[in-house]
Amino acid sequence: MKLKHFLLIGTGFMLFGGILVAGTYTAGAQKTIVWENGPKLLDMKEHTEKFKANEIKNLVIQAENQEINIRQGLDFEVTTQYEKSDEPKVVLKDQTLSIRARGKQEYPMQISLEDTHPEITITVPKEISLSDITIESSNNRLTMTDITTKNLAVDSYSDSWLSFIGLKTDSVTVKDRFSSVDFSRLKAKKGNFTGEGSNFYFYDSALTDSSTIVVKNGSVRLNDVDVPGYQLTLAGDSTFQVNNETREGSSFEKGNSKKGLTIEGKDTFIEWMDEKYQNSMSEQMDEMDDMDDMGDHMDHMDSHMEDETE
Known part of the structure; x- marks a missing residue:
């Protein structure tokens, strides 16, 4: 009986707390309610510095x-929402x-009229080149x-x-x-990328000096990437595709591999697509669209001729 009594009291307090929070919420004092061992009001702040x-x-x-x-802008400033x-x-x-x-992970239950995800916006003046970003x-x-x-x-x-980008x-x-x-429009002298369970994607990018990509249990996609050459080695259950065609073997080399890109993949999917192939695929898609349009036009003409015959 005592246990039942305490449970009833505890439930009563929780209901009272929920009603109190809801009342405050509807009154406009706060815009967000979350559940963390009971109802809780979030107090979100925003600050710009x-x-x-030259500092x-x-x-x-x-x-x-x-x-x-992290973006370009006029002034160097940091805006945080937390x-x-x-x-x-x-x-x-x-x-x-x-x-x-350090923000909290998403709450299991949340009622909100505002964006409550912690945010950091860093604006760097357009003319500024930094020495190091970590x-x-x-x-x-x-x-x-x-x-x-x-x-x-980056870690x-x-x-x-x-x-x-x-x-x-x-x-x-x-x-x-x-x-x-993901890297899009990357222009770098050299790069070193290592990952486990990672997905790397490079698009319209250039690496002009010796670089490496080493991935285990992941994927690497290179789309229109300019390098002096490459040397690729596969291990385990790995696959290498070039322009949607699977290549047989475990070792591949092209161009100046000593000054180019070295790729090592273990239990990893690696895909390489070049610009010529992309343009060819785009032209084929355009031709197919033109054929479809012509077919629709011929169907329309046939229908029109049948109407005139009747």
Whole structure:
């Protein structure tokens, strides 16, 4: 009986808390309710901090459970959106801007009228070229667009999704575990990419010096990638396709492999598509569309002639 009594009291308190939270919510005091061992109101904050462009040479990001956007703009500034209890730390010291942010994973239950995902937006002036960018990412969604830096170093893991668009750099190094890393319009002298359970995608990119890609239990897709040559080695249950055709064997070489790209895959799918093949496929699709249009036109003419005959 005592256990039943305590359970009833506990249930009553939970219901009372829920009613109180809901009342506050509908009154407009807060826009988000989550469930974490009972109802809880989220207090979201937003803060923008501006910096002088000549004060910053290096950028260091250590983040978890964040939406991160690094982009070009007029001023050097950092805007953060966060839950009050998880305020990021933004520190400028010795020309290095450090951003450390740790957000919570999504709550099992949430009622919201606003975007409650923690966000970091970093704006870099268009004329600025940074010396070093270092990123440590865990379960983040990161997009970097049209940024120039001498060196980029990335350490990502735990279901991160990273997209680098229009990156210009001398050297890029990526160490990944169980994430997706995309490069579009990358222009780099050299790159070193290693991954386990990783998905790498390169599109319309160029690596002009000796570079490496080493992946285990993942995938590598190269679409219109310009390199001096390549040397590719497969191990385990791996597959290599060139322009949608599977190549038999475990070792492949093309062009100047010593100054080109070295790829090693174990239990990994590797796909290489070149620009000529893409253009050919596009032309074939256009021809098929033209044939379909002509067929539709002929059907229309036949129907019109039948109507006139009647």
